Amino acid sequence: MNKISTKLAASFIISFLILDTLLMVYLHQTITHARVDEELDRLLKTGSNHRNVLEDNYTETTLHHIILMESGGERDVAILDDRGNIVQHSLDNEEILTPYVSELHDTQLTEDTILPVDWETSPYLVSMHPYEVKGNSGTLVMLQSTIPIRQLVNQLNAHFLLAGGGSIVVLFIVYLLLSKWLTRPLIRMKEATEQISEGLYDVDLPKLSNDELGELAASIRKLSNDLSRVKRERKEFLASVSHEMGTPLTYLIGYAKVAQRTELNDTERFDYLSIIEEEAERLKTLVKNLMDLAQMDEMTFTVTKSEFSADEFIRDIVQLVQPSFDLKGITLRIEQVRDFPIVADRMRLEQIILNLLDNALHYSETGSTVIIRAFQDKKHVILQVEDSGCGIAAENQQQIFEKLYRVEKSRSRSFGGAGLGLATVKELTEAHGGTIEVQSELEKGSIFTVRL
Ligand SMILES: Nc1ncnc2c1ncn2[C@@H]1O[C@H](COP(=O)(O)OP(=O)(O)OP(=O)(O)O)[C@@H](O)[C@H]1O
Ligand SMILES: [Mg+2]
The missing domain is CATH 1.10.287.130 (Signal transduction histidine kinase, dimerisation/phosphotransfer (DHp) domain)
Structure with a gap:
């Protein structure tokens, strides 16, 4: 099962549905309230117009006109006298008025009033308009059917339901895409790691996006x-x-x-x-x-750094190896401009240089010269051992630092080398935070450079 995409999609869908519902409820409320307010406003205006006309000219004709204007539509009008009896009305059934008019007897209206009815339960919205003409007074009652509002609400409900259903379909598609784009590569990687743990290192993972x-x-x-x-x-x-x-x-x-x-x-x-x-x-x-x-x-040895003179350090080493060089008839020369301090583990650094000199001695011919140099550039201490011996072919120059690697097995064998010297030199240099590199040409010689 695609667990991640299911979890993601579930949280995504739930958050989206909550937001969607809140938004829809808010919209629903706003739209219906606006519609109700609009209807009430219109009711009040029409009612007060009719009342004004009635007060200007209270005649049978005026009454008849007012009733005629409101007949047949969603709106109705009723004109009551001061005792609450119906004088004229445009209603199909005057019983409709009864629940609204009964309230009139208890209160004396002085201005246009909207009856506080609930549009959801009451069939009509009602407004009352008191009129006063000589000898005649009473109330003009305006009624507006709530059916159009209820129709609007039903329409809104249908639209919102459709939108809700649509969102669920879209979310489902998003879920499918998520599982394709997110989970598939993850499953592929899981399989790859399992393959690796079984020892099959040739994993085939497609190039994915830059994320x-x-x-x-x-x-x-x-x-x-x-x-x-x-x-x-x-x-x-x-x-x-x-x-x-x-x-x-x-x-x-x-x-x-x-x-x-x-x-x-x-x-x-x-x-x-x-x-x-x-x-x-x-x-x-x-x-x-x-x-x-x-x-x-395993880096289980420690490098204990101290400061010492480069000149003295080189001279001590040369003194140590001079007899071996003399024995093979190779000149060992120090090339150093001036003295400077070296901060390093003296014993380990000695081991590094001794290994390099040992190689220079072994891989050079009698009569040649080996040079040892120590100098400083801006940031580093540089130690070099240069020989004019047999040199190393370019393709072997990186491998010589590997353990037990010897360029020419048979030849080196006669010198007794195991191929560990340079691997040791590399480890020791790196333990100092330094680097070692070689420049060499076959039959010309080699320069090994230690940079600390
Ligand atoms: N100065 C050099 N000139 C020519 N070849 C060299 C030089 N230094 C190292 N090599 C080559 O690199 C190989 C690896 O050197 P390394 O010092 O690691 O081992 P080794 O000298 O053979 O044995 P060990 O140092 O363990 O006694 C040597 O066998 C040799 O082929
Ligand atoms: Mg060696």
């Missing part, structure tokens, strides 16, 4: 894309981890079997055991790095 429904559909599409990416990444990550662990383990088992051979002498056995130790150490480092990254992913 909240459209935004909701766009969010669901984005969610399904994100989930699909996460799922793919997890699969790739697990494949890489099993591969990373599997290879050293195969070596370990192989060398352990060889080391067990009885024909080996002590030196040979020692060599094999050394290899086993080396591979085990590598596995240990890999597991430790993976654990570190997992921790970074």
Whole structure:
């Protein structure tokens, strides 16, 4: 059942009907009252005209004329003498007058008066006009049938009923449209989310309007894309981890079997055991790095910032790595214009630069130069590591920051890299609220830029 549209339509219809009814009652009252007032006004005017004519010239002819004028229409006239007896009248039946005239005996009228009758129950509206001529006095009574007013009311009722019925039909159509425009897309989105929760990320949601429904559909599409990416990444990550662990383990088992051979002498056995130790150490480092990254992913580590000198920071790092660079015959140069303060977690920043320098060292040839730079622009502290090594192809430049990604698996393998260095660098930089980017060209070299 389309619950939302039913609820919406129900509240919409109820409010509309209440408003509609109030408006109709108000209109109904206003129109009928105006009509009654109009009739009474006319009655008074006609009555006072007749009375004036009568006072000007009280003759049989005048009486006859007055009666003639009011015969046959919706209006009637009766002329009474001072004792309340009917002198002349235009009524079909003079009994009609009785209930109205009986009141005359109790009150002495001095001016034109409208009898307070209820048009809904009384067949006539009545006005009284006292006249006074020498020797003759009495009352001229005007009567107006209430049938035309009742007819008007009946007509109004019929029209309003029609309008009410029409509104209900229109509201029903609105309800149908609401259920089509509002509920259908919602049901579609509900189905899409159910599909996502079942692991089918390829949802097909039509492009909707630019309103909240459209935004909701766009969010669901984005969610399904994100989930699909996460799922793919997890699969790739697990494949890489099993591969990373599997290879050293195969070596370990192989060398352990060889080391067990009885024909080996002590030196040979020692060599094999050394290899086993080396591979085990590598596995240990890999597991430790993976654990570190997992921790970074959850942001469970804290960045403790402090202020320190850029110059001193760079010099300390260079001192630390200089021996490795010397060993491979690579020149390490500091390029720095002047000293400035850095506000960061010193240990984490050191880890970032050490990882970049480690890559520069590994992916450069003997005899080349690696440059480390630190400078400031208006808002940021910028640290750069530049090498003239093998470089990275444009299509790999984004992937190198993913966990366990290595451009050339076989080549990197010989350097012992697991593909975790840059992923760590990225996490640490972002934890500082900074960014890392790479500019690189194959066979020319790379520049890694950390911006804090
Ligand atoms: N300076 C560089 N020059 C050329 N290629 C690079 C450079 N730095 C990184 N790469 C490429 O990016 C890949 C990912 O680097 P990353 O530091 O994450 O892993 P790794 O160096 O292979 O292993 P680890 O750092 O975990 O020991 C490397 O395998 C290499 O292919
Ligand atoms: Mg590395």
